[in-house]
Amino acid sequence: MERFPIPGTFLHIKPNTTGTDPLLRRAFSIFDYDEATGVVDILYKVAGRGTEVLSRVRPGETLDVLGPLGTGFDLPLTIDHLVLIAGGVGIPPVYLLAKSHLRQGFDGKRISYFCGLTMAAEKPMADRVEKLPINLQFATDDGSFGFKGFVSELLRARLDDGSLGTNPVICACGPDGMLKAVQTIARAYGTKCYLSLESIMPCGVGTCLGCVVKKDGEEKYVRVCREGPVFEATEVEL
Amino acid sequence: MTAPSLNVTIGGVEFKNPILTASGTFGYGEEFDEYIDLSRLGGIVTKSITRHERKGHPPPRTAETASGMLNAIGLANVGVDAYVRDKLPFLRNLGTRIVVNVAGFDTDEYLYVIDKLNGHDEIDMIELNISCPNVKGDGMEFSSNPQIAYDIVKKVKGICGFPLMPKLSPNVADIKPIAKACEEAGADALALINTLYGMAIDPFNWRIKLTNITGGLSGPAIKPVAIAAVWKTASVVKIPIVGIGGIMDYRDVIEFMLAGATAVQFGTANFVQPDCTIRAIDDLTDYLGSRNIQDVNDLIGKAKKT
Numbered sequence: 042m043e044r045f046p047i048p049g050t051f052l053h054i055k056p057n058t059t060g061t062d063p064l065l066r067r068a069f070s071i072f073d074y075d076e077a078t079g080v081v082d083i084l085y086k087v088a089g090r091g092t093e094v095l096s097r098v099r100p101g102e103t104l105d106v107l108g109p110l111g112t113g114f115d116l117p118l119t120i121d122h123l124v125l126i127a128g129g130v131g132i133p134p135v136y137l138l139a140k141s142h143l144r145q146g147f148d149g150k151r152i153s154y155f156c157g158l159t160m161a162a163e164k165p166m167a168d169r170v171e172k173l174p175i176n177l178q179f180a181t182d183d184g185s186f187g188f189k190g191f192v193s194e195l196l197r198a199r200l201d202d203g204s205l206g207t208n209p210v211i212c213a214c215g216p217d218g219m220l221k222a223v224q225t226i227a228r229a230y231g232t233k234c235y236l237s238l239e240s241i242m243p244c245g246v247g248t249c250l251g252c253v254v255k256k257d258g259e260e261k262y263v264r265v266c267r268e269g270p271v272f273e274a275t276e277v278e279l
Numbered sequence: 280m281t282a283p284s285l286n287v288t289i290g291g292v293e294f295k296n297p298i299l300t301a302s303g304t305f306g307y308g309e310e311f312d313e314y315i316d317l318s319r320l321g322g323i324v325t326k327s328i329t330r331h332e333r334k335g336h337p338p339p340r341t342a343e344t345a346s347g348m349l350n351a352i353g354l355a356n357v358g359v360d361a362y363v364r365d366k367l368p369f370l371r372n373l374g375t376r377i378v379v380n381v382a383g384f385d386t387d388e389y390l391y392v393i394d395k396l397n398g399h400d401e402i403d404m405i406e407l408n409i410s411c412p413n414v415k416g417d418g419m420e421f422s423s424n425p426q427i428a429y430d431i432v433k434k435v436k437g438i439c440g441f442p443l444m445p446k447l448s449p450n451v452a453d454i455k456p457i458a459k460a461c462e463e464a465g466a467d468a469l470a471l472i473n474t475l476y477g478m479a480i481d482p483f484n485w486r487i488k489l490t491n492i493t494g495g496l497s498g499p500a501i502k503p504v505a506i507a508a509v510w511k512t513a514s515v516v517k518i519p520i521v522g523i524g525g526i527m528d529y530r531d532v533i534e535f536m537l538a539g540a541t542a543v544q545f546g547t548a549n550f551v552q553p554d555c556t557i558r559a560i561d562d563l564t565d566y567l568g569s570r571n572i573q574d575v576n577d578l579i580g581k582a583k584k585t
């Protein structure tokens with residue numbers, strides 16, 4: 042890729058080079074970008090047939106990739122404190138957001154990153170996050186590493202102890218349950234919050250109307266692939 | 280040698296090639312503008328429109344299955360007024376044929392929508408989606424019964440200012456009487472097939488994959504069903520047939536034409552490869568050239584029995 046991608050945008054990747062099973066592309070957030078080489082990385086977990094086939098692709102093989110697609114994060118550098126929350130393989134969009142802000146001169150002391158994992162064994166996923174000069178804290182479900190409990194509870198604790206400045210902006214990506222909890226907390230604290238959503242995406246470009254999520258308070262659906270995947274937390278009903 | 284001719288004529292309308300996009304898989308055309316040169320297409324069939332805006336079914340609306348996918352979008356669309364106001368202007372002067380797919384849940388709705396479209400000269404043809412449940416009748420699809428299909432096509436034809444192409448459902452015991460009924464009612468062409476009923480359940484969490492329970496199956500998995508439907512229909516009607524179902528590339532186009540189709544529509548393939556139609560046009564041209572076939576019409580119905 043020629044330019045630093047907008048954090049939160051995604052690639053639509055065909056896992057197989059030939060054949061019709063799997064048939065459709067799969068969506069992956071852009072994880073990392075190397076400005077020297079133009080190389081783009083994704084970070085993914087095997088969830089089913091598509092990602093399983095993808096995991097068998099060998100170095101040097103060519104993949105069919107469409108993108109970057111979607112509407113990513115659009116956050117000015119003037120915000121007071123950037124609070125990033127990632128659950129499991131939700132790391133990529135918020136990692137790239139931290140990297141993008143740092144690159145534009147945003148002070149790492151004003152970035153807090155809460156990384157939620159099921160257990161310590163998953164920690165290698167966060168290797169690159171650990172290298173960023175930001176405030177990084179872990180939470181594990183089993184307490185085997187860092188804060189014991191959900192990453193949303195860690196967020197609540199930090200909002201309560203005032204360590205996130207006076208006017209933080211929250212950006213989160215992860216499983217639905219986590220996003221729902223973050224959405225509830227942001228609402229309760231009146232904190233501005235953006236969520237990067239996942240959904241099953243047959244086309245990725247806005248034509249099939251398969252990927253929709255419900256708009257909050259309205260009998261309307263919006264496309265996650267086009268209007269999203271990043272939404273303001275007040276916009277959508279999870 | 281001159282380049283082979285790809286022109287086909289359906290219901291008196293000339294298409295520059297037999298490759299169209301299928302309703303519901305190409306939005307209103309706009310979304311693909313940045314990926315392909317729309318003017319190269321034979322035609323664009325737009326998403327089904329109804330009298331009023333429809334939000335569609337709650338998600339999840341799709342599930343992938345072996346070489347196919349299920350969808351229960353629920354005919355989500357902007358409604359005919361917004362279609363005419365916001366979507367038609369983009370479709371004007373694209374340099375390709377515009378086929379507008381119309382859906383309805385009772386006869387009045389079809390007539391209402393057609394009436395609103397009449398007079399808009401950017402439209403070249405109407406594709407009538409008669410695979411919707413007839414809410415005022417017995418809840419059966421309009422296209423599941425020859426008499427019901429005849430009545431609706433006859434009434435619509437009476438007021439429709441464009442060539443009319445009913446789109447048939449494969450969810451019937453025998454498609455032939457339905458096709459014949461549409462022809463007798465005045466249809467100018469037939470499009471087939473729409474999606475097949477299907478359902479999928481996750482074996483690990485026991486959940487039905489679609490909120491709507493059942494959905495429509497599309498993609499390569501349904502191609503043999505569609506080929507047989509085209510073949511059978513071609514044996515009983517004289518009007519042109521537009522073949523749909525699992526078409527991925529030029530070889531599938533040829534297969535449908537050999538079975539009796541005059542043109543085809545690409546559906547699910549657009550999701551896999553946004554430029555699938557353009558590639559197929561190029562590959563079809565090469566295929567005809569390499570075999571010294573001067574006219575694509577020479578393929579229609581030429582399948583040989585073994």
Ligand SMILES: Cc1cc2nc3c(=O)[nH]c(=O)nc-3n(C[C@H](O)[C@H](O)[C@H](O)COP(=O)(O)OP(=O)(O)OC[C@H]3O[C@@H](n4cnc5c(N)ncnc54)[C@H](O)[C@@H]3O)c2cc1C
Binds near residue numbers: 085093238270
């Ligand atoms: C914008 C976006 C960005 C994404 N970024 C990443 C990423 O960076 N890393 C990563 O590992 N994954 C990411 N995903 C999720 C990834 O697309 C799915 O894991 C993948 O499509 C699963 O395909 P599969 O064939 O392996 O599994 P399938 O067999 O298709 O599905 C396995 C299970 O997951 C469910 N499922 C399938 N697709 C999705 C989906 N998109 N969202 C939620 N549940 C789903 C299915 O219903 C099923 O229960 C992203 C999804 C979106 C929409």
Ligand SMILES: Cc1cc2nc3c(=O)[nH]c(=O)nc-3n(C[C@H](O)[C@H](O)[C@H](O)COP(=O)(O)O)c2cc1C
Binds near residue numbers: 251327
């Ligand atoms: C997501 C999706 C939405 C569709 N929406 C419509 C629709 O609104 N109206 C209609 O007549 N057919 C609709 N179809 C059916 C297609 O036009 C086509 O008949 C069917 O998918 C079979 O072709 P394919 O296998 O090439 O996809 C839809 C299909 C899909 C996959």
Ligand code: FES
Binds near residue numbers: 244247251264266
């Ligand atoms: S994935 Fe098709 S509209 Fe979003």
